[in-house]
Amino acid sequence: MKALVIGCGRVGSTIALTLHSEGWEVVVVDENEDALSRLGESWPGAFVVGHGMDTDLLREAGIEDADAVVAATDGDNTNIVIGQVAQKRFGIDCVVVRVLDPARAEFYAGRGMRTVCPTSTAIDALMETVRTCDVPRIEVR
Amino acid sequence: MYVIVAGGGKVGANVARSLLRIGQEVTLIEQRRDRFERLEDEFEHQVQRGDATELFVLERAGIARPPDIVLALTGDDEDNMVICQIAKEKYLVPKVIARVNDPRNQAHFDLLGISPTICATSSIMALVEHEVPEHDLIHLLELRKENLEIVEVQIDKDSPVAGKRVEGLELPEGARLISVMRGGQAEIAVGSTTLQAGDQVLAILEPGKEDELRRVLLSR
Numbered sequence: 069m070k071a072l073v074i075g076c077g078r079v080g081s082t083i084a085l086t087l088h089s090e091g092w093e094v095v096v097v098d099e100n101e102d103a104l105s106r107l108g109e110s111w112p113g114a115f116v117v118g119h120g121m122d123t124d125l126l127r128e129a130g131i132e133d134a135d136a137v138v139a140a141t142d143g144d145n146t147n148i149v150i151g152q153v154a155q156k157r158f159g160i161d162c163v164v165v166r167v168l169d170p171a172r173a174e175f176y177a178g179r180g181m182r183t184v185c186p187t188s189t190a191i192d193a194l195m196e197t198v199r200t201c202d203v204p205r206i207e208v209r
Numbered sequence: 210m211y212v213i214v215a216g217g218g219k220v221g222a223n224v225a226r227s228l229l230r231i232g233q234e235v236t237l238i239e240q241r242r243d244r245f246e247r248l249e250d251e252f253e254h255q256v257q258r259g260d261a262t263e264l265f266v267l268e269r270a271g272i273a274r275p276p277d278i279v280l281a282l283t284g285d286d287e288d289n290m291v292i293c294q295i296a297k298e299k300y301l302v303p304k305v306i307a308r309v310n311d312p313r314n315q316a317h318f319d320l321l322g323i324s325p326t327i328c329a330t331s332s333i334m335a336l337v338e339h340e341v342p343e344h345d346l347i348h349l350l351e352l353r354k355e356n357l358e359i360v361e362v363q364i365d366k367d368s369p370v371a372g373k374r375v376e377g378l379e380l381p382e383g384a385r386l387i388s389v390m391r392g393g394q395a396e397i398a399v400g401s402t403t404l405q406a407g408d409q410v411l412a413i414l415e416p417g418k419e420d421e422l423r424r425v426l427l428s429r
Contacts, residue, residue: 121287123316145262145287149317156320171264172291175299 072097072134074120074150075141079166079186081106083138088113092136095129120150123157136162144169151181211276213238215261215292216283217248220308224280225252236270240283262291267300275300281307286314293323324353346423349411359387359413362426366406369428376400381421384414 069092073084076098084107088094094113097120098104104115118125120141131137137154139147144167151165164182167173173185210233214225217239225237229252237252238261239245245258259266261283272279272295279296281289289307296302309315309328318326338344339361350359364371370378375386375398386398390409396402404410414422423429 121314121317123313143287145285145291149287149290149321152321153317157316169263172262172295175264175295179298 069093069135070095070130070133071136071138072126072129072131072154073138073140074098075139075147075166076100076103076106076115077140077142078106080138080140083140084113095134097125097129098141121146121153123153126153126158131158131160134158134160136160136164138164138166140166144172148172148176148181151176151183155181210234210278211271211274212236212278212280213261213267213270213272213276213296214280214282215289216281216308217241217244217256218282218284221280221282222248222252224282225255229255236276238266238270262288262295264295264299267292267295272296272300272302275302278302278304278306281305283308284310286310286317290318290321290323294321297323319353345427345429346419351416356415357413358416359411360419360422362410362412362422364404364406364408364410364426367428368404368406368426370404370426371406373404374400375402375404378425380412380425381414381418384412384418384422387411387413 071087071092072095073080074097076096084094084096095116096107096113097116097118099119101117116125116129120139131154137160139150141147147165147167151163154160154163164184167176167183167185168187170185170188173183177183212228212233212235214221214235214237217237221237225235228235235255237248237256238259239248239256240260245256248256257270261267279292279302281292283289286309293305293307296305305323307318307323307326309318309326312328312330315326315328335348338347345363347361348358349361352358388395388411389398389402391405412422
Protein backbone atom coordinates (compact mmCIF):
# COMPACT_ATOMS: atom_id res chain seq x y z
CA MET A 69 0.00 0.00 0.00
CA LYS A 70 1.35 3.36 -1.00
CA ALA A 71 0.49 6.74 0.48
CA LEU A 72 1.38 10.26 -0.57
CA VAL A 73 1.50 12.80 2.24
CA ILE A 74 1.52 16.40 1.04
CA GLY A 75 2.78 18.86 3.63
CA CYS A 76 5.34 17.86 6.22
CA GLY A 77 4.52 20.00 9.21
CA ARG A 78 3.59 18.66 12.63
CA VAL A 79 0.53 16.91 11.26
CA GLY A 80 1.89 15.63 7.95
CA SER A 81 5.15 14.35 9.39
CA THR A 82 3.40 12.43 12.17
CA ILE A 83 0.95 10.91 9.70
CA ALA A 84 3.86 9.89 7.47
CA LEU A 85 5.73 8.27 10.34
CA THR A 86 2.62 6.50 11.61
CA LEU A 87 1.63 5.18 8.20
CA HIS A 88 5.18 3.97 7.67
CA SER A 89 5.18 2.17 11.02
CA GLU A 90 1.95 0.47 9.93
CA GLY A 91 3.63 -0.93 6.85
CA TRP A 92 2.73 1.64 4.19
CA GLU A 93 5.17 2.80 1.54
CA VAL A 94 5.14 6.56 2.11
CA VAL A 95 6.21 9.47 -0.10
CA VAL A 96 6.26 12.89 1.54
CA VAL A 97 6.00 16.14 -0.43
CA ASP A 98 6.88 19.54 1.00
CA GLU A 99 7.97 22.85 -0.46
CA ASN A 100 10.59 23.26 2.19
CA GLU A 101 13.58 20.94 2.22
CA ASP A 102 14.13 21.57 5.93
CA ALA A 103 10.80 19.88 6.71
CA LEU A 104 12.57 16.56 6.12
CA SER A 105 14.13 16.93 9.57
CA ARG A 106 10.69 16.43 11.11
CA LEU A 107 10.80 12.84 9.89
CA GLY A 108 13.85 12.04 12.01
CA GLU A 109 17.39 11.08 11.09
CA SER A 110 16.61 7.79 9.43
CA TRP A 111 13.47 8.39 7.35
CA PRO A 112 13.39 5.39 5.05
CA GLY A 113 10.62 6.66 2.78
CA ALA A 114 10.89 9.10 -0.10
CA PHE A 115 10.85 12.87 0.26
CA VAL A 116 10.12 15.13 -2.70
CA VAL A 117 10.71 18.88 -2.56
CA GLY A 118 8.12 20.96 -4.38
CA HIS A 119 4.60 22.36 -4.37
CA GLY A 120 1.72 19.89 -4.07
CA MET A 121 -0.25 21.68 -6.78
CA ASP A 122 2.44 20.89 -9.36
CA THR A 123 1.02 18.01 -11.38
CA ASP A 124 4.42 16.92 -12.73
CA LEU A 125 5.78 16.81 -9.20
CA LEU A 126 2.82 14.70 -8.03
CA ARG A 127 3.57 12.27 -10.86
CA GLU A 128 7.21 12.23 -9.89
CA ALA A 129 6.14 11.44 -6.33
CA GLY A 130 4.21 8.47 -7.72
CA ILE A 131 0.63 9.66 -7.32
CA GLU A 132 -0.48 7.51 -10.24
CA ASP A 133 -0.07 4.29 -8.28
CA ALA A 134 -0.86 5.68 -4.81
CA ASP A 135 -3.64 4.06 -2.78
CA ALA A 136 -4.10 7.06 -0.52
CA VAL A 137 -3.33 10.79 -0.58
CA VAL A 138 -3.29 12.97 2.52
CA ALA A 139 -3.32 16.74 1.89
CA ALA A 140 -2.02 18.33 5.08
CA THR A 141 -0.28 21.58 4.12
CA ASP A 142 -0.91 24.69 6.18
CA GLY A 143 -3.22 26.13 3.51
CA ASP A 144 -6.86 25.07 3.49
CA ASN A 145 -7.39 26.06 -0.12
CA THR A 146 -4.17 24.42 -1.24
CA ASN A 147 -5.32 21.19 0.40
CA ILE A 148 -8.77 21.49 -1.16
CA VAL A 149 -7.32 21.91 -4.66
CA ILE A 150 -4.74 19.13 -4.21
CA GLY A 151 -7.50 16.84 -2.92
CA GLN A 152 -9.65 17.46 -5.98
CA VAL A 153 -6.71 16.98 -8.34
CA ALA A 154 -5.94 13.65 -6.66
CA GLN A 155 -9.59 12.57 -6.84
CA LYS A 156 -10.57 13.86 -10.25
CA ARG A 157 -7.37 13.80 -12.30
CA PHE A 158 -5.70 10.75 -10.81
CA GLY A 159 -8.84 8.88 -9.74
CA ILE A 160 -7.67 8.12 -6.23
CA ASP A 161 -10.44 6.90 -3.94
CA CYS A 162 -8.86 7.49 -0.58
CA VAL A 163 -8.12 11.21 -0.47
CA VAL A 164 -8.08 12.83 2.94
CA VAL A 165 -7.92 16.60 3.20
CA ARG A 166 -7.17 18.74 6.21
CA VAL A 167 -9.33 21.88 6.31
CA LEU A 168 -9.06 24.12 9.37
CA ASP A 169 -12.10 26.25 8.52
CA PRO A 170 -15.23 24.32 9.63
CA ALA A 171 -17.46 26.03 7.05
CA ARG A 172 -15.26 25.09 4.09
CA ALA A 173 -14.70 21.61 5.53
CA GLU A 174 -18.46 21.06 5.65
CA PHE A 175 -19.05 22.45 2.17
CA TYR A 176 -16.45 20.20 0.56
CA ALA A 177 -17.51 17.20 2.65
CA GLY A 178 -20.96 17.69 1.13
CA ARG A 179 -19.39 17.42 -2.31
CA GLY A 180 -17.88 14.02 -1.62
CA MET A 181 -14.49 14.95 -0.21
CA ARG A 182 -13.14 13.31 2.94
CA THR A 183 -12.36 16.47 4.89
CA VAL A 184 -11.01 16.43 8.41
CA CYS A 185 -11.43 19.63 10.39
CA PRO A 186 -9.06 19.88 13.36
CA THR A 187 -10.90 23.01 14.53
CA SER A 188 -14.21 21.18 14.88
CA THR A 189 -12.48 18.22 16.51
CA ALA A 190 -10.81 20.54 19.01
CA ILE A 191 -14.08 22.32 19.77
CA ASP A 192 -15.82 19.00 20.39
CA ALA A 193 -13.03 17.73 22.64
CA LEU A 194 -12.84 20.99 24.58
CA MET A 195 -16.60 21.08 25.08
CA GLU A 196 -16.67 17.46 26.17
CA THR A 197 -13.93 18.15 28.71
CA VAL A 198 -15.64 21.26 30.03
CA ARG A 199 -18.86 19.28 30.51
CA THR A 200 -17.09 16.59 32.53
CA CYS A 201 -15.69 19.14 34.99
CA ASP A 202 -17.23 18.97 38.40
CA VAL A 203 -18.56 22.48 38.90
CA PRO A 204 -21.64 23.68 40.76
CA ARG A 205 -24.65 23.86 38.46
CA ILE A 206 -25.68 27.25 37.30
CA GLU A 207 -29.19 27.93 38.37
CA VAL A 208 -31.33 29.12 35.53
CA ARG A 209 -34.07 31.39 36.64
CA MET B 210 -25.85 44.56 -12.00
CA TYR B 211 -24.27 43.43 -8.72
CA VAL B 212 -20.65 42.24 -8.78
CA ILE B 213 -18.48 40.89 -5.96
CA VAL B 214 -14.78 41.40 -6.61
CA ALA B 215 -12.48 39.21 -4.50
CA GLY B 216 -8.97 40.60 -4.21
CA GLY B 217 -8.09 44.29 -3.97
CA GLY B 218 -4.66 44.34 -5.58
CA LYS B 219 -3.95 46.24 -8.79
CA VAL B 220 -6.22 44.00 -10.85
CA GLY B 221 -9.15 43.80 -8.46
CA ALA B 222 -9.12 47.46 -7.45
CA ASN B 223 -8.97 48.66 -11.04
CA VAL B 224 -11.77 46.35 -12.13
CA ALA B 225 -13.91 47.52 -9.19
CA ARG B 226 -13.17 51.14 -10.04
CA SER B 227 -14.13 50.61 -13.68
CA LEU B 228 -17.35 48.84 -12.73
CA LEU B 229 -18.33 51.69 -10.42
CA ARG B 230 -17.56 54.19 -13.16
CA ILE B 231 -20.05 52.49 -15.47
CA GLY B 232 -22.68 52.60 -12.73
CA GLN B 233 -22.62 49.01 -11.46
CA GLU B 234 -23.04 47.97 -7.84
CA VAL B 235 -19.80 46.53 -6.46
CA THR B 236 -18.41 45.02 -3.27
CA LEU B 237 -14.65 44.61 -3.19
CA ILE B 238 -13.11 42.18 -0.68
CA GLU B 239 -9.51 42.56 0.50
CA GLN B 240 -7.79 40.57 3.20
CA ARG B 241 -4.63 42.57 3.90
CA ARG B 242 -5.06 45.36 6.41
CA ASP B 243 -2.65 47.83 4.79
CA ARG B 244 -4.24 47.44 1.40
CA PHE B 245 -7.75 47.52 2.83
CA GLU B 246 -7.10 50.81 4.62
CA ARG B 247 -5.85 52.43 1.44
CA LEU B 248 -8.82 51.10 -0.52
CA GLU B 249 -11.27 52.25 2.16
CA ASP B 250 -10.34 55.88 1.53
CA GLU B 251 -11.47 55.50 -2.03
CA PHE B 252 -14.18 52.83 -1.99
CA GLU B 253 -15.67 53.57 1.47
CA HIS B 254 -18.48 51.10 2.26
CA GLN B 255 -17.97 49.34 -1.06
CA VAL B 256 -14.84 47.58 0.20
CA GLN B 257 -14.90 44.99 2.98
CA ARG B 258 -12.02 43.41 4.81
CA GLY B 259 -11.74 39.65 5.04
CA ASP B 260 -10.68 36.37 3.48
CA ALA B 261 -12.97 35.89 0.50
CA THR B 262 -12.67 32.11 0.79
CA GLU B 263 -14.50 32.25 4.13
CA LEU B 264 -18.23 31.78 3.80
CA PHE B 265 -19.17 34.43 6.37
CA VAL B 266 -17.04 37.01 4.55
CA LEU B 267 -18.76 36.21 1.26
CA GLU B 268 -22.15 36.29 2.97
CA ARG B 269 -21.41 39.67 4.51
CA ALA B 270 -20.63 40.86 0.99
CA GLY B 271 -24.04 39.64 -0.15
CA ILE B 272 -23.20 36.42 -1.97
CA ALA B 273 -26.55 34.94 -0.96
CA ARG B 274 -28.46 37.51 -3.04
CA PRO B 275 -26.73 36.19 -5.27
CA PRO B 276 -24.67 38.67 -7.29
CA ASP B 277 -24.78 38.52 -11.10
CA ILE B 278 -21.04 37.96 -11.28
CA VAL B 279 -18.27 37.00 -8.89
CA LEU B 280 -14.76 37.93 -9.98
CA ALA B 281 -11.99 35.92 -8.26
CA LEU B 282 -8.98 38.15 -8.80
CA THR B 283 -6.70 37.44 -5.84
CA GLY B 284 -3.02 36.67 -6.30
CA ASP B 285 -3.55 33.07 -5.14
CA ASP B 286 -4.81 30.54 -7.64
CA GLU B 287 -6.04 28.10 -5.00
CA ASP B 288 -8.04 30.89 -3.37
CA ASN B 289 -9.52 31.88 -6.73
CA MET B 290 -10.55 28.28 -7.42
CA VAL B 291 -12.23 27.89 -4.02
CA ILE B 292 -14.01 31.26 -4.33
CA CYS B 293 -15.42 30.22 -7.70
CA GLN B 294 -16.53 26.78 -6.49
CA ILE B 295 -18.27 28.22 -3.44
CA ALA B 296 -19.91 30.98 -5.49
CA LYS B 297 -21.15 28.67 -8.23
CA GLU B 298 -22.06 25.58 -6.30
CA LYS B 299 -23.19 26.83 -2.91
CA TYR B 300 -24.72 30.18 -3.80
CA LEU B 301 -25.63 29.48 -7.44
CA VAL B 302 -23.95 32.63 -8.74
CA PRO B 303 -24.70 32.56 -12.48
CA LYS B 304 -21.27 33.72 -13.65
CA VAL B 305 -17.80 33.54 -12.21
CA ILE B 306 -14.60 34.77 -13.80
CA ALA B 307 -11.23 33.74 -12.38
CA ARG B 308 -7.75 35.14 -12.64
CA VAL B 309 -5.01 32.57 -13.21
CA ASN B 310 -1.74 33.80 -11.73
CA ASP B 311 0.45 30.82 -12.61
CA PRO B 312 -0.33 29.37 -16.04
CA ARG B 313 0.71 25.94 -14.77
CA ASN B 314 -2.45 25.99 -12.66
CA GLN B 315 -4.69 26.44 -15.73
CA ALA B 316 -5.25 22.67 -15.88
CA HIS B 317 -6.62 22.72 -12.32
CA PHE B 318 -9.12 25.47 -13.18
CA ASP B 319 -10.20 23.42 -16.20
CA LEU B 320 -10.46 20.24 -14.13
CA LEU B 321 -12.76 21.98 -11.67
CA GLY B 322 -14.89 23.39 -14.47
CA ILE B 323 -14.03 27.00 -13.68
CA SER B 324 -14.46 29.13 -16.77
CA PRO B 325 -13.85 31.66 -18.09
CA THR B 326 -10.35 32.29 -16.80
CA ILE B 327 -7.88 35.04 -17.58
CA CYS B 328 -4.13 34.55 -17.40
CA ALA B 329 -1.85 37.50 -18.08
CA THR B 330 1.18 35.29 -18.80
CA SER B 331 -0.71 33.21 -21.35
CA SER B 332 -2.10 36.31 -23.04
CA ILE B 333 1.35 37.83 -23.27
CA MET B 334 2.78 34.59 -24.68
CA ALA B 335 0.04 34.40 -27.28
CA LEU B 336 0.94 37.90 -28.43
CA VAL B 337 4.65 37.11 -28.44
CA GLU B 338 4.11 33.92 -30.43
CA HIS B 339 2.25 36.06 -32.92
CA GLU B 340 5.52 37.90 -33.53
CA VAL B 341 7.80 34.86 -33.63
CA PRO B 342 8.14 33.64 -37.22
CA GLU B 343 8.97 30.05 -36.25
CA HIS B 344 5.53 29.55 -34.83
CA ASP B 345 3.56 28.31 -37.80
CA LEU B 346 0.31 27.81 -35.88
CA ILE B 347 -0.72 30.30 -33.22
CA HIS B 348 -3.56 29.96 -30.76
CA LEU B 349 -5.55 33.16 -30.79
CA LEU B 350 -8.65 32.34 -28.83
CA GLU B 351 -10.07 29.44 -26.89
CA LEU B 352 -13.84 29.12 -26.70
CA ARG B 353 -13.93 26.65 -23.88
CA LYS B 354 -17.68 26.44 -23.52
CA GLU B 355 -18.11 25.82 -27.24
CA ASN B 356 -15.14 23.43 -27.30
CA LEU B 357 -13.66 25.34 -30.23
CA GLU B 358 -10.58 27.38 -30.77
CA ILE B 359 -9.38 29.91 -33.30
CA VAL B 360 -5.85 29.62 -34.65
CA GLU B 361 -3.75 31.50 -37.15
CA VAL B 362 -1.66 29.65 -39.72
CA GLN B 363 1.02 31.22 -41.86
CA ILE B 364 0.99 29.79 -45.41
CA ASP B 365 4.54 29.70 -46.78
CA LYS B 366 5.92 28.97 -50.24
CA ASP B 367 6.45 25.29 -49.42
CA SER B 368 2.87 24.85 -48.29
CA PRO B 369 0.98 22.24 -50.33
CA VAL B 370 -2.12 24.44 -50.34
CA ALA B 371 -0.46 27.54 -51.85
CA GLY B 372 -2.30 28.17 -55.13
CA LYS B 373 -5.25 25.96 -54.17
CA ARG B 374 -8.86 26.97 -53.67
CA VAL B 375 -10.40 26.61 -50.23
CA GLU B 376 -13.20 24.36 -51.53
CA GLY B 377 -10.62 21.84 -52.75
CA LEU B 378 -8.87 21.44 -49.39
CA GLU B 379 -9.26 18.28 -47.40
CA LEU B 380 -9.55 19.94 -44.03
CA PRO B 381 -9.84 17.79 -40.92
CA GLU B 382 -13.37 17.15 -39.76
CA GLY B 383 -14.44 19.86 -37.35
CA ALA B 384 -12.20 22.52 -38.90
CA ARG B 385 -13.10 25.50 -41.13
CA LEU B 386 -11.14 28.41 -42.50
CA ILE B 387 -12.52 31.78 -41.44
CA SER B 388 -10.49 34.43 -43.17
CA VAL B 389 -7.38 35.16 -45.17
CA MET B 390 -5.12 38.11 -44.42
CA ARG B 391 -3.08 39.20 -47.44
CA GLY B 392 -1.10 42.40 -47.85
CA GLY B 393 -2.73 43.93 -44.80
CA GLN B 394 -6.26 43.19 -46.04
CA ALA B 395 -8.48 40.57 -44.45
CA GLU B 396 -11.06 38.67 -46.47
CA ILE B 397 -13.62 36.09 -45.43
CA ALA B 398 -12.51 32.68 -46.70
CA VAL B 399 -15.06 31.28 -49.15
CA GLY B 400 -14.91 28.27 -51.43
CA SER B 401 -13.46 30.21 -54.31
CA THR B 402 -10.73 31.91 -52.25
CA THR B 403 -7.31 30.89 -53.55
CA LEU B 404 -4.59 30.59 -50.93
CA GLN B 405 -1.16 32.07 -51.60
CA ALA B 406 2.22 31.97 -49.94
CA GLY B 407 2.40 34.70 -47.32
CA ASP B 408 -1.30 34.46 -46.41
CA GLN B 409 -2.24 34.46 -42.78
CA VAL B 410 -5.23 32.19 -42.44
CA LEU B 411 -7.60 32.11 -39.48
CA ALA B 412 -9.20 28.76 -38.79
CA ILE B 413 -11.75 27.55 -36.27
CA LEU B 414 -11.45 23.98 -35.06
CA GLU B 415 -11.98 21.57 -32.23
CA PRO B 416 -9.10 21.50 -29.76
CA GLY B 417 -6.75 18.64 -30.56
CA LYS B 418 -7.08 18.95 -34.34
CA GLU B 419 -4.15 21.37 -34.68
CA ASP B 420 -1.71 18.72 -35.85
CA GLU B 421 -4.10 17.50 -38.54
CA LEU B 422 -4.71 21.05 -39.70
CA ARG B 423 -0.96 21.73 -39.73
CA ARG B 424 -0.42 18.64 -41.89
CA VAL B 425 -3.05 19.73 -44.42
CA LEU B 426 -2.00 23.36 -44.67
CA LEU B 427 1.75 23.07 -44.14
CA SER B 428 2.47 19.35 -44.59
CA ARG B 429 4.50 19.19 -41.41
